[in-house]
Amino acid sequence: MRSVVLLLLGAQLAYAGTHSLKYVYTGVSRGIDFPEFTAVGMVDDGQFMYFDSNSMKAVPKTEWIRQNVGADYWDSQTQGLIGSHQTFKNNIQIAMERFNQSKGVHTVQRMYGCEWDDETGAANGFDQYGYDGEDFLTLDLKELRYISPVQQGFITTQKWNDNKAELENYKQYYSTQCTEWLKKYLQYGKSSLEKTVSPQVSLLQKDPSSPVTCHATGFYPSGVTISWMKNGQDHHEDVDLGELLPNEDGTFQKMSTLRVTPDEWKKNKFSCVVEHQGKTVRETEDEIRTNNGDSVPIGIIVGVVAVAVLLVVIGVAGFVVYQKKKGFKPVSASDDGSNSSART
Incomplete structure (x- = not known):
């Protein structure tokens, strides 16, 4: 041959250029042997924390995060993600009603976070949702409003866009706080992330x-x-x-x-x-x-x-990944007017 x-x-x-901090939440309707809710935190696409609704506990996945944060950090993460779990359970039911579905396995997902270029200093944030593998909502940070490509998401966009105070909070988080956390994590894991x-x-x-x-x-x-x-x-x-x-x-x-x-x-x-x-x-x-x-x-x-x-596992969970400039773009649904999540 x-x-x-x-x-x-x-x-x-390896260490120069654009870095990212991303959180991916996945909610699954009942009926399969898979956690109802999972959350994964990643720095430069490497997982550093994990939570699921079976353990109800946020845990470290790398030595660098384990060695640099204490119990208060994990308690805060856990409490926030327990709240997100309940939100996702509600949102699955709401989304199923919106799409006239009464049975079957369905998924909601969210990916949010930020990118920072350590050479130019440029930074940007992103917050994206969807349902059953299709885009559902995206936060446009330039216009400071949510947009939806489907009619079933219009009620959500109207509710969330009317909450100006919450939008301003998100703007602050994605423009400043998220990047600060990313830089902190990069410093924590410098020896590992530079490899x-x-x-x-x-x-x-x-x-x-x-x-x-x-x-x-x-x-x-x-x-x-x-x-x-x-x-x-x-x-x-x-x-x-x-x-x-x-x-x-x-x-x-x-x-x-x-x-x-x-x-x-x-x-x-x-x-x-x-x-x-x-x-x-x-x-x-x-x-x-x-x-x-x-x-x-x-x-x-x-x-x-x-x-x-x-x-x-990914197929069962309906975890749809789009390889785009902002990293992978998962999907999720939401619409009781609640889009809270742990933001650190």
Whole structure:
């Protein structure tokens, strides 16, 4: 089998540029074996705190947050998220009524937070909602008003936009307080967040007639680009790019699948190009790793299984992720006039 060239290209320094603080809330209607409410806090896409309605307790997920905040911090987080849990339970029922639904599994989600560029000082905030995988509400901070792309959200926007005091509070939080917390967290986790770990890259194929997947895993920070080349030229056709997914150790993984016929693969020279920060590594494989032999290392097997498990969980929860400039954009619903949440 012809050799495949894997290129790992360098990028800019890991710690320079744009940083983000994001909170993602997910509420699920009853009927499945999944917490009714979960909350995840992330700095630069790495999880640092977690809460769910089963444990009813906010907990640290990194050593740097565990070592730098005390019990009062976690008590405050827990109390705020218990309140958000109740809000989300109410909002699921309201949203189901709005959409004329009486049964089935439904989800509400919210993502809010801020970004800060440590080179230019530019900062911005974001607050986005949705329902069952579709956009529901977005806070326009320039206009200082909520907007909705669906008729079912108009009542909510009217209620929330009439609350001028609350809008001013949000403006203050997203323009100042959120960024202050982000800078504090970056300082807390400086030694960990500054680290750079290069990805392990492999080409995987179930059998000779199956699509070929370029799998990059174990890298940090999260910024990575996977692309394909055909005979030295950029190739964009028949490519399916997967979502960025977290590993248990705090690193990330991502996949890109190329769907070409065995004959086209044999007659051309395809290469997978993975761009990550810090280093340039060139690796050549004599054959694609398949399920037919013992050539797939255990680390790759575990990584692929982890991806499959996580995708099942994400699918069940209805966790929709949009890879945009502001990071991933989840969805959620809301409309009893309450949009409270823990904001630290």
